[in-house]
Amino acid sequence: MSIKAVNIKYIYNAGTPAAVTALDGVSVEAGRGEWVSIVGHTGSGKSTLAQHLNLLLTPSSGFVSIDGATIAPGSREARAARRKVGLVFQYPESQFFAETVREEIAFAPSNWGVAGVALDACVNEAAASAGLSPSALGSNPFSLSGGERRRAAIASVLSMKPDYLVLDEPTAGLDASGVRGLTATFGELCSKGMAVIHVTHDMEIAMSMSDRIAVLERGVLVASGAPERVAEYLSERPVKGLVMPASARFAHGLREKGIHAPLAGGVSEIIETLEEARSRRKR
Ligand SMILES: Nc1ncnc2c1ncn2[C@@H]1O[C@H](COP(=O)(O)OP(=O)(O)OP(=O)(O)O)[C@@H](O)[C@H]1O
Numbered sequence: 689m690s691i692k693a694v695n696i697k698y699i700y701n702a703g704t705p706a707a708v709t710a711l712d713g714v715s716v717e718a719g720r721g722e723w724v725s726i727v728g729h730t731g732s733g734k735s736t737l738a739q740h741l742n743l744l745l746t747p748s749s750g751f752v753s754i755d756g757a758t759i760a761p762g763s764r765e766a767r768a769a770r771r772k773v774g775l776v777f778q779y780p781e782s783q784f785f786a787e788t789v790r791e792e793i794a795f796a797p798s799n800w801g802v803a804g805v806a807l808d809a810c811v812n813e814a815a816a817s818a819g820l821s822p823s824a825l826g827s828n829p830f831s832l833s834g835g836e837r838r839r840a841a842i843a844s845v846l847s848m849k850p851d852y853l854v855l856d857e858p859t860a861g862l863d864a865s866g867v868r869g870l871t872a873t874f875g876e877l878c879s880k881g882m883a884v885i886h887v888t889h890d891m892e893i894a895m896s897m898s899d900r901i902a903v904l905e906r907g908v909l910v911a912s913g914a915p916e917r918v919a920e921y922l923s924e925r926p927v928k929g930l931v932m933p934a935s936a937r938f939a940h941g942l943r944e945k946g947i948h949a950p951l952a953g954g955v956s957e958i959i960e961t962l963e964e965a966r967s968r969r970k971r
């Protein structure tokens with residue numbers, strides 16, 4: 689069971705002098721329970737790709753398939769498939785429209801006919817999964833703190849019970865503890881079997897959380913694979929706008945001195961490598 693974008697090309701304003709090729713032959717796949725990061729400089733096509741995965745945009749060529757079925761644009765299957773994919777936009781709280789957080793979270797399921805006790809259960813479950821305190825449900829969304837607002841927006845997507853969660857820079861603008869807390873929440877959702885497709889500039893999170901990372905550069909997929917492989921690519925061939933974590937840069941420096949430290953591992957893995965190198969030297 690997975691979501692796949694296959695060989696996607698997308699041109700904004702196609703056929704006009706303002707045409708922009710935002711994606712050119714990009715493929716990514718995320719299985720349920722996997723965390724896949726999409727990284728790249730501003731304008732590299734990340735949000736355009738996220739909107740293809742959610743079937744909001746129709747590719748100029750290529751296709752999206754969900755759970756083995758290729759989705760024909762505008763079809764009945766496309767509408768059903770869209771319910772499997774939740775998209776959290778960047779700064780999603782700017783789209784709040786309801787008087788209370790509870791109504792905001794209840795909007796999608798109540799549109800689908802969920803009502804009464806089942807709707808209450810759905811709202812409470814979504815709020816809990818997003819790490820939102822129950823006491824926030826009666827509040828006006830705009831009275832919440834920045835971190836709570838973001839969680840409320842995420843809960844309003846989780847109330848659709850998606851199998852695939854596409855997050856477009858979900859931690860943008862949050863402080864360090866907000867970023868850590870939300871990242872842990874996404875990790876929990878992933879470990880419960882949801883696919884997490886995380887659009888981010890934050891290479892530290894991408895390196896530490898992902899099963900795979902896809903690197904976009906001006907609409908082209910320039911690298912993709914396990915974090916270690918992508919870290920090796922990026923250390924050899926830096927991509928503008930992507931800053932490798934300090935631990936990866938340090939590990940790269942060690943490699944230049946002949947110590948083969950893991951680029952995508954954290955500080956503790958690097959320390960282990962150094963201790964091994966020291967004990968080898970003693971022998
Ligand atoms: N609605 C639009 N009309 C025309 N061009 C667009 C539109 N939206 C995006 N583009 C262009 O498509 C390209 C990819 O944009 P996209 O928003 O997907 O990039 P991004 O990687 O998400 O950038 P950011 O990191 O700034 O969010 C850019 O050149 C952008 O200017």
Ligand SMILES: [Mg+2]
Pocket residue numbers: 734735736778856
């Ligand atoms: Mg974007």
